Amino acid sequence: MTKLSVNINKIATLRNSRGGNVPNLLQVATDVQKFGAQGVTIHPRPDERHIRYKDAYDLKPIVHTEYNIEGNPIKKFIDLVLEIKPTQVTLVPDGNDVLTSNAGWNTLKNKSFLTEVIAEFKRNNIRTSIFVDPIEAMVEGAKATNADRIELYTESFAHQYSLGNRKGIEPFILAAKKANELDLGINAGHDLSLDNIKFFKENIPNLLEVSIGHALISESLYLGLENVVNMYLQKLN
Template identity: 85%
Template sequence: MTKLSVNINKIATLRNSRGGNVPDLLQVAKDVQKFGAQGVTVHPRPDERHIRYQDARDLKDVVYTEYNIEGNPVAKFIDLVLEIKPTQVTLVPDADDAITSNAGWDTIKHKGFLVEVINEFKRNGIRTSVFVDPIEEMIEGAKATGTDRIELYTESYAHEYGLGNLKGIDPYVKAAIKANELDLGINAGHDLNLENTKFFKENIPGLLEVSIGHALISESIYLGLENVVNMYLQRLK
């Protein structure tokens, strides 16, 4: 079964919109795990507009499944991850002002930088994953950085699936086959939802984990958080 890691950034966004502690981010993290999610993901950004750095610290004592921290490995982020030592760190090349992640790494151009960062995390026993587009050369480049896993950036797949174009998954299948050949673990995320997750799971060989946040939280407004977590788990079997 592919693991489900719930990204709780949107819970923090809602909390921050009014101040105070409603909804309670730590309680939501406890609840999604109780409901069956096998991991919790956060993506703190330098301006702390949703997940705050202190949230990431506080979650360390709450997440008993897999704890995944995503972000651009600037100095402040690297220090945070080394302090917390989560299960996994996912390196994402997003700009400070990006609304959401919008591209994978050029693993060839940035090889030297990624090697340095990944070596530091691995020395501290933290599994690493690199956010990449479904391009075989970028998968090969990721392997050369020493990363444990890649995370396939699935926005293009989700867009094409929404248009009824099932061929949109083809680059992802090729990328996954290449990753399997290179003994790289495969994660995936971005714009996956209740409609498109099952087809993706069924066609990507060796898919270990998906990280889903915006859609899952939005769907929960109508269907309830416990129900939605279990609906995803059914699609990932």
């Protein structure tokens, strides 16, 4: 079964819009795990527009499943991860001015930097994953950095699927096959939803984990959080 890690950034966005502590981020993290999710993901950014750095610390004793912290490995982020020691760190090359993650790493051009950062995390027994586009050369580059996993950036698949184009999955299949050949674990995320997750999972060999936030929280407005978490788990089984 592919694991479901719930990204709770959008809960923090809603909380921050009014100040105070409603909705309660820690309670939501507790609940999604109680409902069956096998992990919790956060993506703190330097401007703390959703997840705050303090949230990352506060969540540490709450997350008893897999704790995945995503982000751009600037010094502040690296220090945060090394102090918290989550289950997994996912490296994402997003700048301060981006609304949301919009590209994977060029693992060839950034090989030296990524290798150095990953070595530090692995010395601290933190599993490492690199956010990549579905390009075989980028997967090979990720392997060369000594990463444990890749996270496939799935926006292009989701867009093509919404247009009725099922062939949009093809680059992801090729990238996944390459990762399997190289003994790299495979995660995926970005714009995966109840509409497309089953098709994606059925076509990606050895998909270990998906991280889903925006769609899952949006769907929960209509269907309820517990119900939606279980709907994802059924489709991933």
